[in-house]
Amino acid sequence: MGSVTAPQTITTDAISLHPPVDDDAQLVAELMDVPVSADRPAQIVRGWREHWDEHGYGAWIVQDADGRRVGFVGLRSHPDFIRVTIRVVEGEGGDDLAAQALRLVVGHSLEWLPDLPLRIRVAPEDIATRFVAESAGLVHVPDLDHVVDGDEWQVLELPYVRIADRIPPRAREAMLTMWVEVNDAGGAVGFVPGASEEQVAAVLDGYAAKLADGSTVCVALNSPLGELLGFGFVARATGATVAHTANLERIMTDPARRGTNHGALLMAGLHRGAREMGVELVTLDYRGGTGLGEFYTRYGYTEVGRIPGGVRVAPGDDRDGVIMARSL
Numbered sequence: 001m002g003s004v005t006a007p008q009t010i011t012t013d014a015i016s017l018h019p020p021v022d023d024d025a026q027l028v029a030e031l032m033d034v035p036v037s038a039d040r041p042a043q044i045v046r047g048w049r050e051h052w053d054e055h056g057y058g059a060w061i062v063q064d065a066d067g068r069r070v071g072f073v074g075l076r077s078h079p080d081f082i083r084v085t086i087r088v089v090e091g092e093g094g095d096d097l098a099a100q101a102l103r104l105v106v107g108h109s110l111e112w113l114p115d116l117p118l119r120i121r122v123a124p125e126d127i128a129t130r131f132v133a134e135s136a137g138l139v140h141v142p143d144l145d146h147v148v149d150g151d152e153w154q155v156l157e158l159p160y161v162r163i164a165d166r167i168p169p170r171a172r173e174a175m176l177t178m179w180v181e182v183n184d185a186g187g188a189v190g191f192v193p194g195a196s197e198e199q200v201a202a203v204l205d206g207y208a209a210k211l212a213d214g215s216t217v218c219v220a221l222n223s224p225l226g227e228l229l230g231f232g233f234v235a236r237a238t239g240a241t242v243a244h245t246a247n248l249e250r251i252m253t254d255p256a257r258r259g260t261n262h263g264a265l266l267m268a269g270l271h272r273g274a275r276e277m278g279v280e281l282v283t284l285d286y287r288g289g290t291g292l293g294e295f296y297t298r299y300g301y302t303e304v305g306r307i308p309g310g311v312r313v314a315p316g317d318d319r320d321g322v323i324m325a326r327s328l
């Protein structure tokens, strides 16, 4: 297996994130509304850099598409969880930048950071931050709410991934229900709408042998409150020459909760699971005409093959079978 380390910068068309440098004291001073000559901003940046050195992760500085530094997403290690904080300069589009930055950071965290709960705390009246957190997939866990020095805090936690070599009976039921719902909603996971539970169960149960012999793992995304949010499989190729590759299969999220970053979190979990198996190159396929190529391109995939008319969705409705790949 290659010794792959977590990337230290994350870049999209709209924003980029990087670890702090001394110059970022200027930004911190602005966010705190104090002069940059005050000690505190430089101390904060030094603390962030020490955290990076000690843990290999920490606060990210957020830059917009024009290269302006507009805020930070902090990650701080605690004994049994990782705290995330977020702050962007006020102004038009600030909340949108914050949401994009947080979405990227939580996906990266799920893929690379120690397997600990990731939590954010929000004052009950801070609707904007709560909205940003929820749009990145975090879920309010009332049991974790608390009061510090008279201030009330609500705690939201990121869904977590379970990478498993078997499917427990309760999980099987939830997966089966979701798979049938995804088919009926037009999802492209091996069936056409209206497929019966028995037909789906046969394919789901077919994974049991592959899980048992270690060639495949099941990756499930779960809410901190216990519900299944999505799942998929990492199926290693068989054969000595291709054992460093795997195919990602049956990628799906709960149709009732789309657009809350669960797809991104699931992809992060699948990549984590694949790396843990020693996989270095992943492939996947999708049906043409679903727009899914754009979704996967965001996660580093490139189209490497297309079989014209290779998927028959219904008589007279043939779609291309499209193959994508990326290295891990």
Ligand SMILES: CC(C)(COP(=O)(O)OP(=O)(O)OC[C@H]1O[C@@H](n2cnc3c(N)ncnc32)[C@H](O)[C@@H]1OP(=O)(O)O)[C@@H](O)C(=O)NCCC(=O)NCCS
Pocket (backbone or CB within 6 Å): 182, 186, 187, 188, 189, 250, 251, 252, 253, 254, 257, 258, 259, 260, 261, 262, 263, 264, 265, 285, 286, 287, 290, 291, 292, 293, 294, 295
């Ligand atoms: C593909 C899938 C896993 C994405 O999950 P999700 O929960 O919607 O994911 P996220 O919230 O992280 O991402 C949503 C983003 O991806 C885009 N996206 C999701 N599905 C898309 C599709 N079919 N076509 C184009 N874009 C899509 C959304 O437009 C959204 O973009 P935005 O952030 O700019 O608004 C989910 O839509 C799904 O389960 N689909 C049905 C099953 C399926 O077809 N799986 C693919 C098998 S190859």
